[in-house]
Amino acid sequence: MKTVLASLLFLFAAEGPAHLDDPEQEARAQDLMREIRCVACENEPISNSGSDIAADMRERVRAMVSEGKSNEEIRAWFSERYGEFVLFRPSADGPGGWLLWGTPFVLLIAGGALVFAIRRRRDRSRETVEPVAPEEAG
Structure with a gap:
């Protein structure tokens, strides 16, 4: 002990x-x-x-x-x-520091632009189609 x-x-x-x-x-x-x-x-x-x-x-x-x-x-x-x-x-000095601190913001902006582009493309592909009357269909 x-x-x-x-x-x-x-x-x-x-x-x-x-x-x-x-x-x-x-x-x-x-x-x-x-x-x-x-x-x-x-x-x-x-x-x-x-x-x-x-x-x-x-x-x-x-x-x-x-x-x-x-x-x-x-x-x-x-x-x-x-x-x-x-x-x-x-520190944010030098290229490594700016890359470290700037990458999240660049990715955020790129992600927002991608979402915007996808939504815009999807909206363009949804063109309004008018219904056809039965007598015109056949």
């Missing part, structure tokens, strides 16, 4: 400081941790992930915040290291 308690104590001590001393810095770090994606979990922010790499990423965010780095510098560091994918809100 003592070995289990000692190993648990060692694990908690090995993680390092869980929070920054300055509440404003800790709040800023928490906001950043919600914006950065866990590379192991992929669709979970590092603030919620329990993976080892997410713990390392959280520690790195806190270290950079305590060093006085700006939010943009921290996002850029993670983006350079892990790629643009690591950010939940990637």
Whole structure:
């Protein structure tokens, strides 16, 4: 029993400081941790992930915040290291960013144009046909 308690104590001590001393810095770090994606979990922010790499990423965010780095510098560091994918809100700079942000709007406009064209074609094909009197039919 003592070995289990000692190993648990060692694990908690090995993680390092869980929070920054300055509440404003800790709040800023928490906001950043919600914006950065866990590379192991992929669709979970590092603030919620329990993976080892997410713990390392959280520690790195806190270290950079305590060093006085700006939010943009921290996002850029993670983006350079892990790629643009690591950010939940990637930048719109460059052709990849515009493609990422513009594609949904282009698809929406194209879908609306397609629906309009189909309805217009269907309406044109429905020409009114006048009924023929029985004496004219035969």
